[in-house]
Each structure stands twice: as structure tokens, then as C-alpha cells.
Amino acid sequence: MSSSFRAPPVPPFEISLIAVSEAVCKQKKFIALVTAAVGLIAVAYAFIATPEYQVSSVLRPAAINELDALNRSEIYALPPGEALTRVGAALESYETRLGFFRENQKLFKEFERPGRTLEQSFEEFNRNSISLSLPDPKKADILSSFIRIEMNYPKDVDGVTILNGFVNYAIATEREHIAADLNVIVKNRLNELNGKLKAARSSYDNDKEAKIVSLQESNNLRRAQLRDELKALRTQLKTERADRVAQLNEAIGIAKSLGIRKPTTPTSLGEADRVGTPTTMRTEVNNQQIPLYFMGSEALEAERSALQQRKSDDFTARRIGEIAKELQLLENNREVEILNSRQNEDVFLAGVQSLRAEAVRLQGLDIDMSRLKLVTIDKQALEPLNPIKPNRKLIIIFGLLFGLGLGVAIVALRSILSQQRAAVPVPVSLVNNSMV
Structure with a gap:
């Protein structure tokens, strides 16, 4: 016995929003369970994730009188704005950061990982932890305004000590560079003067x-x-x-x-x-x-x-x-x-x-470089009150909203699939064949 079957054309499927709404209303418990489950996951992540803190320090130009002793030497001119820029360059310098990292390895124990060298551990810290905001060099009024340095660090790291120590280290390093430059300039000037005196002595x-x-x-x-x-x-x-x-x-x-x-x-x-002539005395005059x-x-x-x-x-x-x-x-x-x-x-x-x-x-020039104040630390790093990561409230709220949306989406999708199955007609021939 044979039969031929031709499927009738499927009419276009239309989603019934009313049916979806009714399904959502009926599945409130399911939606609540999904929301609660996702919310619990968000809560767990918010409390389990390692907190990350942020500290910052702000540097501003030093007062003019702080650099007066250096500028009055007449051999080294350093305006406050330039001093701030030089300290900012030192803070940005890879060499300066690596030097501070090497001299204070105890403060960076949390950044060390097994199988990594010291330089590799520093590279991770340098790339992800410290950021510097320098003024725009094209704008003279902002050039000497401020420099902000920020540091992000995990919970068990003493970030306040690291940042304040790094700022002081950079200032001290730049002060040493200036002192070295000053000594070289003074030495060169003295050599030049001695050369002139030697030339004058040779001429004499x-x-x-x-x-x-x-x-x-x-x-x-x-x-x-x-x-x-x-x-x-x-x-x-x-x-x-x-x-x-x-x-x-x-x-x-x-x-x-x-x-x-x-x-x-x-x-x-x-x-x-x-x-017989009598004796006479004569005087004779002739020329x-x-x-x-x-x-x-x-x-x-x-x-x-x-x-x-x-x-x-x-x-x-x-x-x-x-x-x-x-x-x-x-x-x-x-x-x-x-x-x-x-x-x-x-x-x-x-x-x-x-x-x-x-x-x-020049020989009597005595500038106490240890007291030379290159910049003013307008704001030192202070212990933060709250971590910047993770934001627990935001994570929990986002988790609850995501769970609610996920629950509603699941119920709506199930309702749409049910409507689609109900809308597909069953062929008569398949019913007759099944009866035979």
C-alpha cells in the first residue's frame, strides 16, 4: 500500500506577546530562582575577589626661594617649572622605577611569581600598577601646575609606603643628578679658569x-x-x-x-x-x-x-x-x-x-643639595578607605539585574517555542497511515 504526501504550506508564525506575558507572570518563581542564583554568584564573586586599592600623590612647583641658592650660583639655572618637569621625567623613567624596585624588594613580595626573574616581576608592576599624569607641555600655564602619580595595588601590599617612597626616591635621584651636573660644571669652569691663569702666567x-x-x-x-x-x-x-x-x-x-x-x-x-840797562819790569800783551x-x-x-x-x-x-x-x-x-x-x-x-x-x-661655592627642594608635595599618598575594585554594590546590583533578565529571557524563549510548536498543523495522511 502506497500513499503520497505533500506538506501544506506553513502559515506565517506570529509571536503572541500576551501569551509571553502570561507565561512570565505564571513563571515568577522560576524567574526568582534564576535571579537569586545569579545574584548569589555575583555576591560570591564580590566577596571572594581580591580587593584592589588606589593611592595617589600630587606634586606642584616649589617656591622660588627654595631654588634661590642654586640659581644665585650663576652657573646652574633651574626654574620651578623646569624642576617639576625633571622630577616628572624621573618618575616616568624606567631606570628610576627599576632602581627603586631593586632597593626595596621587601615591599614588592606580592608581585613576585615563581619562575619569574626580578626584572619580569618589575615589568608586571610597572605596566599595570603605576600611572603618571603629566601636564601638557604645549600649554605654558599648565606646565608648572601639577603632576599626579597613581598606583593600584592588591590588598596585602603597602601601597602608601611604596608610592610615597617612590616619590621621595625619584626626587632624591634627580637631586643627585643635579648635584653631579653642578659639580661637573664647577669643575669645568675651574679648569677653564686655571687654563686662562696658566696662559696669563705663561705670557708673563x-x-x-x-x-x-x-x-x-x-x-x-x-x-x-x-x-x-x-x-x-x-x-x-x-x-x-x-x-x-x-x-x-x-x-x-x-x-x-x-x-x-x-x-x-x-x-x-x-x-x-x-x-847797562837798568832792570825793569814789563808787561807784554799780544794776541x-x-x-x-x-x-x-x-x-x-x-x-x-x-x-x-x-x-x-x-x-x-x-x-x-x-x-x-x-x-x-x-x-x-x-x-x-x-x-x-x-x-x-x-x-x-x-x-x-x-x-x-x-x-x-667657585671654590667657595657651598650649596647644601640635601636641603634643595625641587618640588612641593601637595598631596601625599594616604591609606584609602575603600578599595576601587571590586565594587561590591555595583556587582551585586548588576548580578541581580542580569539574573532577572536571564530568567525572563528563559521563560519568554520557552513560551515562544511552545507557540511555534502549537502553530504547526499535523498532516491528515500521516494520521490515516498511523490508523492503518
Whole structure:
């Protein structure tokens, strides 16, 4: 027996909201059970989840007088805004955070995990726990306003001590960097000043040496000139003495030929032949030089003998004594001796007073960096009153709402499925076949 079956077209299915509403009203207990179950799960999670707390600290620019000692040094300028920015950079620095982590490992025991290195444990802490809010560098009015640093941490971690310690550590680290920079700058400035003083000292030594050489050269030149003059003068005197002896020899010969033995005059010589003439005294005045032989042979021979026995003619010229005096004075140059006997030659350096004053100022520069206040801690981290995670009230409310929605959705879905099954017609042929 065979039969053919053709399914009639299924009419379009329409959901009856009234039926769904009635089903929801009838299944209140079921919805309440689902809501309670999900609510219990939310309550369990809210109380079982590890609480997470948050602390924060706010830094603001230091007062101008706090940085006055550093800025008055005239070698390192640090405005309050720049100091705040530098501290913020230190707080943001990976190296600074890792340094604090290494020096305070006892505070970070909760962040350590088996099989992880120290750096790996720090990486998790650094990535998830600390956040920094820096001012916008494009806005000058906000640049020096504040810096906020926040830290999230689990229940068993001393977050207040960690954050306050980290802030103080970053400030101390930046203070050490500034002190190191200051020392380097002062050292470089002193080296520069010492170099200038050394150059001035070298220039002075060169000038002094040149002056001494110049003085000695001048003395040697003058001494040589005086000796040459003395030699020429002595030669001249010797020549004059020889000429005088020759003149005397000639005059002696004439005087002997005239029979003049004693000094006489031309007039007296003319009247010597007159006999009986009474002795008279005459004064002779003329403008002509009397010949030398009128001195008489005796006087002329005496002078010639004296000239021939003379061993030196120095006493006859005054200039020889003057030359001897000058040569004696030139034996010792007192100016050269004084230049060579200087003990503290630095006092004679020219144009170095300002350099010395600056060097003394830099050497006496004493800035107590331990008391240098780079920033003002406007708000320190305080122990939080409540955790930020989990928010138990919100979780419980959300769980109850989710459970209620889930219960209503389940009931509504079951009602819709029941309506769909009821709306599908059963074929007659299937009923007849089942009867046969």
C-alpha cells in the first residue's frame, strides 16, 4: 500500500506577546530562582575577589626661594617649572622605577611569581600598577601646575609606603643628578679658569724673559760701546803724548840754539844784548801764541822727561773716569736682579683679577643639595578607605539585574517555542497511515 504526501504550506508564525506575558507572570518563581542564583554568584564573586586599592600623590612647583641658592650660583639655572618637569621625567623613567624596585624588594613580595626573574616581576608592576599624569607641555600655564602619580595595588601590599617612597626616591635621584651636573660644571669652569691663569702666567714668563734678555742685551751693547770708546780715547791720548814729545824735542833744539835755558819772552830776548840797562819790569800783551821754545830748554826737557816716563794717560782725560764709572754701573743690572728675585709672580699678572675672584667664588661655592627642594608635595599618598575594585554594590546590583533578565529571557524563549510548536498543523495522511 502506497500513499503520497505533500506538506501544506506553513502559515506565517506570529509571536503572541500576551501569551509571553502570561507565561512570565505564571513563571515568577522560576524567574526568582534564576535571579537569586545569579545574584548569589555575583555576591560570591564580590566577596571572594581580591580587593584592589588606589593611592595617589600630587606634586606642584616649589617656591622660588627654595631654588634661590642654586640659581644665585650663576652657573646652574633651574626654574620651578623646569624642576617639576625633571622630577616628572624621573618618575616616568624606567631606570628610576627599576632602581627603586631593586632597593626595596621587601615591599614588592606580592608581585613576585615563581619562575619569574626580578626584572619580569618589575615589568608586571610597572605596566599595570603605576600611572603618571603629566601636564601638557604645549600649554605654558599648565606646565608648572601639577603632576599626579597613581598606583593600584592588591590588598596585602603597602601601597602608601611604596608610592610615597617612590616619590621621595625619584626626587632624591634627580637631586643627585643635579648635584653631579653642578659639580661637573664647577669643575669645568675651574679648569677653564686655571687654563686662562696658566696662559696669563705663561705670557708673563715670556714677557719677563724677553725683558731680561732685552735689558742684558742693552747692557752688553752699552758696555761694548764704552770699551770701544775707552780704547779709542786711550789711543788718542797716547798719540797726543807722542806728538807732544815730538813738539818738545823740536822746541828744545830751538831753545838750545838760541841759548834759552829759562822761560822768557820775545821782548826780553831782544833786550838781553843791551848792557847797562837798568832792570825793569814789563808787561807784554799780544794776541799771538808765544812759541814753545821760549819756555826754555830746562823746562822743556823736564816736561819731555815726564812725558816719556808716563805709563798711563788716563788721568789726563775726564771722560775716561766717566767711562769707568759707567762700566762699573753696568756690571750689575739691578732691574734684572729684581725680576729674577721675584717670589710670588702671580701678583704681577695683568688682567687676571676677575679670573682669580671667579675661581675663589667657585671654590667657595657651598650649596647644601640635601636641603634643595625641587618640588612641593601637595598631596601625599594616604591609606584609602575603600578599595576601587571590586565594587561590591555595583556587582551585586548588576548580578541581580542580569539574573532577572536571564530568567525572563528563559521563560519568554520557552513560551515562544511552545507557540511555534502549537502553530504547526499535523498532516491528515500521516494520521490515516498511523490508523492503518
